[in-house]
Amino acid sequence: MREFERIDDHMVIGGLRAVDLAEEYGTPVYVTDESAVRDNYRAIYGAFSRRMPTRINYACKANTNLAILRILEQEGSCIDAVSIGEVEACMRAGFSSDRILYTGVNVSNHELAALVNRNITINIDSLSELERLAEITSGAAVSFRMNPEVGAGYHEKVVTGARSTKFGVPKDRILDAYSRAVELGFRPVGLHAHIGAGVQVIEPFTRVTDVLVSVAQELESKLGIRLDFIDIGGGIGIPYRPEEGPMDLELLAEEVTSRVINGTSARQVAVEPGRYIIADTTVLLTTVVDLKETPDKWFAGVDAGFNTLVRPAFYGSYHHVAVANKFGLPGDVAYDVVGPICESGDHLAKERSLPRLEEGDLLAVYDAGAYGFSMSSQYNMRPKCREVLVRNGSSNLIRERESIDDLLRHDRIPSRLML
Numbered sequence: 001m002r003e004f005e006r007i008d009d010h011m012v013i014g015g016l017r018a019v020d021l022a023e024e025y026g027t028p029v030y031v032t033d034e035s036a037v038r039d040n041y042r043a044i045y046g047a048f049s050r051r052m053p054t055r056i057n058y059a060c061k062a063n064t065n066l067a068i069l070r071i072l073e074q075e076g077s078c079i080d081a082v083s084i085g086e087v088e089a090c091m092r093a094g095f096s097s098d099r100i101l102y103t104g105v106n107v108s109n110h111e112l113a114a115l116v117n118r119n120i121t122i123n124i125d126s127l128s129e130l131e132r133l134a135e136i137t138s139g140a141a142v143s144f145r146m147n148p149e150v151g152a153g154y155h156e157k158v159v160t161g162a163r164s165t166k167f168g169v170p171k172d173r174i175l176d177a178y179s180r181a182v183e184l185g186f187r188p189v190g191l192h193a194h195i196g197a198g199v200q201v202i203e204p205f206t207r208v209t210d211v212l213v214s215v216a217q218e219l220e221s222k223l224g225i226r227l228d229f230i231d232i233g234g235g236i237g238i239p240y241r242p243e244e245g246p247m248d249l250e251l252l253a254e255e256v257t258s259r260v261i262n263g264t265s266a267r268q269v270a271v272e273p274g275r276y277i278i279a280d281t282t283v284l285l286t287t288v289v290d291l292k293e294t295p296d297k298w299f300a301g302v303d304a305g306f307n308t309l310v311r312p313a314f315y316g317s318y319h320h321v322a323v324a325n326k327f328g329l330p331g332d333v334a335y336d337v338v339g340p341i342c343e344s345g346d347h348l349a350k351e352r353s354l355p356r357l358e359e360g361d362l363l364a365v366y367d368a369g370a371y372g373f374s375m376s377s378q379y380n381m382r383p384k385c386r387e388v389l390v391r392n393g394s395s396n397l398i399r400e401r402e403s404i405d406d407l408l409r410h411d412r413i414p415s416r417l418m419l
């Protein structure tokens, strides 16, 4: 959890008081601190690149705002994209095609053709995808996503590397996939696995690296294939709760790179952090609009619901909540923080001890930069909110609030229904 500056009981973000940002931009609003994005990128790139040549593929599904992508482009990051829309966003933000690795699942022929058109390297997820790609192109560099049978994550919905998931080429077919790729005229350059999300310990990363290294060795000894890169995927967790500590990046990098260096002839290690780079750079500011005491609970009703931030409702995720205009004051009432969506599952936080609230107070929901805006929706016909970037005491709007017109623009009423 990031520490924020406090001035006269006010929360300060990037040199600006949260209440002033809320007044200028309205709420709900996502506020991202640019320096934090740069710091996080440099921390993870530095830890790995001091040990061996490293490629950071920022998993942009965590946050695809074009301004955020620009910052990471400037930092020298590369991209892990999972859809053609993400590829397009990254290219518009200035990433050249060679800095994008596409890792899709259940990829359509239409999407494969669009990727080939844009010269994007494809990290192939299945033998079916390989054969279908061969009908469109040949000679291209490819890599494979392997199902490493090593899964981890904070919730069953985010474990991707376990054997029972839909992801990746099964481990017992991976050599077949590479020999078939060579047969079809492709140039295999990499091997990839992604274990899951929000992994707070190092052990699953060392285990998946061991699996990748042993497969790379078999590729070399049995098929004579020497890989350019080993990609350990993403999933590095962050401390969402006050009592949790950060991942030991130096130890993680040491454990991973020593295995790749000693066990393979791969030139480069690739890492695909999404959450690690962007989660703690951003808070969601939301206004207390309604207070309700019931026999069981005290509810703080706010203007952001699971349409704005779905993680608590969808995964049961914890996001720390503070009162931005009573910052650092002791809690005295346990509130459920709930939104305007007509579903009883619509909550941002439960049973949080906060200073006594009044209507108009401003809440800051921490660590909202990853899978926050990018998973938001217009459910209940609520337009998506603004996003703002702050740096050294100044702010920029980086996404305009949607209008009701934006939401209705694509609906069509057949003329016979207008009679």
Ligand SMILES: *Cc1c(COP(=O)(O)O)cnc(C)c1O
Residues within 6 Å of the ligand: 059, 061, 062, 080, 082, 103, 194, 196, 197, 198, 233, 234, 235, 236, 272, 273, 274, 275, 276, 370
């Ligand atoms: C989502 C994803 C990531 C990033 O996951 P984080 O938990 O945000 O680090 C990395 N690689 C692939 C293939 C992904 O799908």
